[in-house]
Amino acid sequence: MTAPVxxxxxxxxxxxxxxxxxGRYGVFKDNSLFAAIGDAEKxxxxxxxxxxxxxxxxxxxxxxxxxxxxxxAALRSGWSPGDTSRRAAIATYLLxxxxxxxxxxxxxxxxxxxxxxxxxxxxxxxxxxxxxxRFGQAVRQVWTxxxxxxxxxxxxxxxxxxxxxxxxxxxxxxxxxxxxxxxxTLWANSQxxxxxxxxxxxxxxxxxxxxxxxxxxxxxxxxGQTYDPQQAITNQLCNQEVASxxxxxxxxxxxxxxxxxxxCAQPGNPAGKEPGGAMPAGTSPELDxxxxxxxxxxxxxxxxxxxxxxxSIYMMTAQIGGLNAVxxxxxxxxxxxxxxxxxxxxxxxxxxxxxxLPNPTLARLVHRVVLGALxxxxxAWFLGPDTxxxxxxxxxxxxxxxxxxLFGFSLDIFFTLLDQFVSMSVAGIKKFGSSTAx
Numbered sequence: 001m002t003a004p005v006x007x008x009x010x011x012x013x014x015x016x017x018x019x020x021x022x023g024r025y026g027v028f029k030d031n032s033l034f035a036a037i038g039d040a041e042k043x044x045x046x047x048x049x050x051x052x053x054x055x056x057x058x059x060x061x062x063x064x065x066x067x068x069x070x071x072x073a074a075l076r077s078g079w080s081p082g083d084t085s086r087r088a089a090i091a092t093y094l095l096x097x098x099x100x101x102x103x104x105x106x107x108x109x110x111x112x113x114x115x116x117x118x119x120x121x122x123x124x125x126x127x128x129x130x131x132x133x134r135f136g137q138a139v140r141q142v143w144t145x146x147x148x149x150x151x152x153x154x155x156x157x158x159x160x161x162x163x164x165x166x167x168x169x170x171x172x173x174x175x176x177x178x179x180x181x182x183x184x185t186l187w188a189n190s191q192x193x194x195x196x197x198x199x200x201x202x203x204x205x206x207x208x209x210x211x212x213x214x215x216x217x218x219x220x221x222x223x224g225q226t227y228d229p230q231q232a233i234t235n236q237l238c239n240q241e242v243a244s245x246x247x248x249x250x251x252x253x254x255x256x257x258x259x260x261x262x263x264c265a266q267p268g269n270p271a272g273k274e275p276g277g278a279m280p281a282g283t284s285p286e287l288d289x290x291x292x293x294x295x296x297x298x299x300x301x302x303x304x305x306x307x308x309x310x311x312s313i314y315m316m317t318a319q320i321g322g323l324n325a326v327x328x329x330x331x332x333x334x335x336x337x338x339x340x341x342x343x344x345x346x347x348x349x350x351x352x353x354x355x356x357l358p359n360p361t362l363a364r365l366v367h368r369v370v371l372g373a374l375x376x377x378x379x380a381w382f383l384g385p386d387t388x389x390x391x392x393x394x395x396x397x398x399x400x401x402x403x404x405x406l407f408g409f410s411l412d413i414f415f416t417l418l419d420q421f422v423s424m425s426v427a428g429i430k431k432f433g434s435s436t437a438x
Contacts (some may be wrong), residue, residue, distance in 0.1 A: 015076075016037050019063055020033050020034055021075075025081050025356060033063060036059040071357065105338065106335075106342055113327065116193055116326065119189055119323060123186060127320060136293065139297055139300065140293065142169065142176050142296070142300065143300070177306065196237070214238075333377055336404040339405040340372035340379075340404045340407060342408065343404070345369060346409055368411070373408070375411060375414045379404050383403070
C-alpha cells in the first residue's frame with residue numbers, strides 16, 4: 001500500500017482513525033466508518049476526488065452528531081475516554097471544590113436576602129398598621145389610667161375600684177411595652193442588617209475591612225482631633241472605642257429608638273407643669289394636649305416603660321426605603337449572577353460524570369461561568385423591568401433565581417430566547433417603518 005501524499009487526505013484519515021478509536025466504546029451503531037477507512041487505505045495513489053475518499057468524508061460527517069467537534073479536538077490533543085491521569089483528577093477535585101465554595105456563598109447570600117425581605121415585610125406591616133396612632137393611643141391610655149390611680153389614692157374610692165384601676169393600668173402598660181419592644185427590636189435588627197449582615201455577607205469580610213481601615217487611619221492619627229462621623233461609624237462597626245473627640249465635638253444623637261431621654265436627668269419640668277397638674281393660663285387646648293402627650297412620653301421613658309420617642313416612629317418610612325436600597329443589589333445583580341454561575345458549573349460537573357466526554361479546559365469553564373452570571377443578570381432585567389432600585393426589590397422571589405439557574409445550566413435556551421427577541425424586535429421595527437411610510 002502506498003502512503004497517501006495529499007495533506008487533505010492525510011488529515012482526513014488521521015481524524016477518521018481518531019473517531020474510529022473513540023467508537024470502540026460503543027458509541028456507533030454500525031461499522032460504516034471502519035469500512036470507509038479500509039476502502040480509503042486500499043487505494044494506491046490517493047487523491048481527494050476519489051470515490052472512496054469522498055465516501056469517507058461523508059461517513060465522518062455523519063458521525064459528527066455522535067462525536068462533536070469539541071470531542072474531536074480533545075482527541076487530537078491526546079485525550080482518551082476514561083482518562084484517569086493525575087492531571088485530570090486534580091482538575092476534577094478543583095472543580096468540585098469551586099462548586100462547593102460557590103454553593104456556600106450562594107446559600108449565605110440567599111439567607112441574607114431572605115432575612116432582609118423578612119425585615120422589610122415586618123416594617124411595612126407595622127407601617128400599614130398605623131403604628132404611630134396605636135402607640136399614641138396606648139401612651140395616652142396608660143397616662144390617663146395613671147392619673148386616675150393618683151386621684152383614687154386621695155379620692156376615697158373603694159378597694160375594689162382601686163384594684164380594678166390597677167388591673168386596667170397594668171394591662172395598658174403591658175400592651176404599650178410590647179408595642180415599644182416590637183418596634184425597638186425590629187429597628188435594631190434592621191440597623192444591624194444594613195450595617196453588618198448585608199454589608200459583609202461573607203465570613204471574614206468585616207475583619208478584612210476593619211484591618212484595612214485601621215491601616216488607613218493609622219497615619220492620620222496625629223493630624224488633629226476633628227470629629228469625623230464616618231470614622232465614628234467605622235469605629236462602632238469594628239467594635240473599637242470611639243475617640244473622646246466625639247463627646248467633645250458632638251452631642252448625643254436624638255431620634256433613634258432606645259437612645260434615652262436627656263430630660264430624665266434634668267430637674268424641673270420643661271413642659272411647664274408638674275405631672276398631672278394644670279397648664280398655665282392662656283394655653284390653648286391643642287397645646288395642652290400636645291404638652292400632656294410629651295409629658296406622658298417623657299415620664300414613661302424615665303420610668304422604663306418605653307424607650308421610643310415620638311420622632312423616631314416617623315423615621316420608619318426612611319428605614320423601609322434604606323432597607324430596600326440595600327436589598328436591590330442582591331435581587332437584581334448578586335443573586336441572579338450567583339445562581340446563573342451555579343447552573344453553569346453544574347453543567348460542567350454533569351459532563352465530568354460521563355467518561356466519554358472530555359473535561360472542560362479552564363478557559364471554557366471560566367467562559368461559561370461568566371456567561372451564566374451574565375444570563376442571570378440579564379434575566380433579572382427582563383423579568384423585573386418595573387423594579388426600582390430601593391423600591392420593590394424585596395418583591396423579587398425565587399422564581400427569578402430558579403430561571404437564572406436554569407439559564408446558566410442551559411445557555412442554549414437563553415441565546416435562543418435572545419435571538420427570538422431580536423427577530424421580534426426587527427419585525428416590529430419593519431412594521432413600524434412600513435406603517436409610517438404608508
